[in-house]
Amino acid sequence: MKFFIDTANLDQIKEAQALGILDGVTTNPSLMAKEGITGQDNILKHYVAICEAVDGDVSAEVISVDFEGMVKEGEALAALHPQIVVKIPMIKEGVKALKYFSSKGIKTNCTLIFSAGQALLAAKAGATYVSPFIGRLDDVSTDGLNLIQEIRLIYDNYAFDTEILAASVRHTMHIIDCAKIGADVMTGPLSAITGLLNHPLTDIGLAKFLADHKKGN
Numbered sequence: 565m566k567f568f569i570d571t572a573n574l575d576q577i578k579e580a581q582a583l584g585i586l587d588g589v590t591t592n593p594s595l596m597a598k599e600g601i602t603g604q605d606n607i608l609k610h611y612v613a614i615c616e617a618v619d620g621d622v623s624a625e626v627i628s629v630d631f632e633g634m635v636k637e638g639e640a641l642a643a644l645h646p647q648i649v650v651k652i653p654m655i656k657e658g659v660k661a662l663k664y665f666s667s668k669g670i671k672t673n674c675t676l677i678f679s680a681g682q683a684l685l686a687a688k689a690g691a692t693y694v695s696p697f698i699g700r701l702d703d704v705s706t707d708g709l710n711l712i713q714e715i716r717l718i719y720d721n722y723a724f725d726t727e728i729l730a731a732s733v734r735h736t737m738h739i740i741d742c743a744k745i746g747a748d749v750m751t752g753p754l755s756a757i758t759g760l761l762n763h764p765l766t767d768i769g770l771a772k773f774l775a776d777h778k779k780g781n
Contacts, residue, residue, distance in 0.1 A: 565743045566620075568729070568751035572599045572610065576754045577617050583757075588620035590673070590695075590731065590751040592651070593627065608644060615645040623673045623693075625651035626661075634661040642670045649673050649692060654682045659689045666690025673729065680714040687719060687726040693749065698742070699732030708732075709741050716746045736760050 566587035569580045572595040580586040591614065596602075601610050611624050622645070626637040634657065638650040642665075649671040652658045658674065665672045666689065673693040674686035678701060686694045696715060698708025715728050730742040733752030736759040742750050 565747065566727075566749040567757060568620075568623075568749055569754055569757065570595070570731070570733070570751040571753065572596045572601060572614070574610075574613060574617060577614060580754055580757060581618050585757075586618060586620065587749070588622060588647075588649075588751075589614050589618055590623040590651075590729075592625045592675075608641075611641070611648065612645055615647045618647070620647065621649045621671065622647050623649045623651045623675075625675065626653075629653065629655060629657060631657045631660045631664075634658065635664055638665055638670065638672075651675050651695075652691075654678075654686060659685055662686060662689035662691050675731070677715075678711070680711065680718060683715040683726075683728075684718055687722075687724040691726050693727045693729040695729045695731040695751075697732035698730055698738060699734040701732075702734075709738075709745060712742060712747050713745050 567585050568588040568590050569577055570590045572591045577589055596607055601607055615622050624641045626634045628634045628637050634652060641650050642648050650665055651673045652661050654674050654676050662672050662674055671692040673695055674691040675695045677683050677694050677696040683694045696711050701708035712730055727748035729749040729751060730747040731751050733739060733750050733756055735756050739750050739756060
């Protein structure tokens with residue numbers, strides 16, 4: 565499973581990169597705004613800074629909702645850096661844009677996936693990644709993990725190359741459950757990733773080892 569971090573915070577991105585397990589970054593306009601990054605020029609510069617801080621794919625989202633606008637924005641984003649993946653919303657015009665970018669060899673991430681049917685269309689259009697939002701489904705009393713399972717089954721049935729990027733991951737068990745059912749990628753906050761480090765028996769065991777070592781000296 566690939567690990568992506570979902571943020572625009574460079575310090576958190578660098579911390580995750582330093583762990584040696586980071587495979588990429590996902591961002592969106594809301595995350596940019598959260599870091600106080602506004603204005604198109606500043607946003608584009610920040611995308612480049614993120615690319616320079618990591619080794620893997622960096623999803624950068626278009627704002628347009630029409631085909632021509634998405635193509636124009638997406639081509640500009642892709643030209644920023646080879647690691648950029650153009651993030652496209654799951655709408656009718658977005659599916660057209662996915663097909664266009666696929667034909668041009670530009671990587672895409674189809675975002676705001678909430679059904680297996682949407683994921684099937686995105687894969688048919690050649691999306692590099694699809695992003696089912698499991699946390700947001702959980703928020704409305706719908707099983708987000710079941711959606712991952714449905715997409716996994718469909719993609720395996722037809723050997724689609726599109727990778728399942730479990731998005732809106734909220735906590736460590738989301739990560740573990742997604743790994744169990746075969747999501748290709750997870751993206752979530754740094755806290756969810758570093759949370760995997762923690763277990764009370766590890767802390768107790770380490771404390772005992774250190775105490776015994778101190779006694780021996």
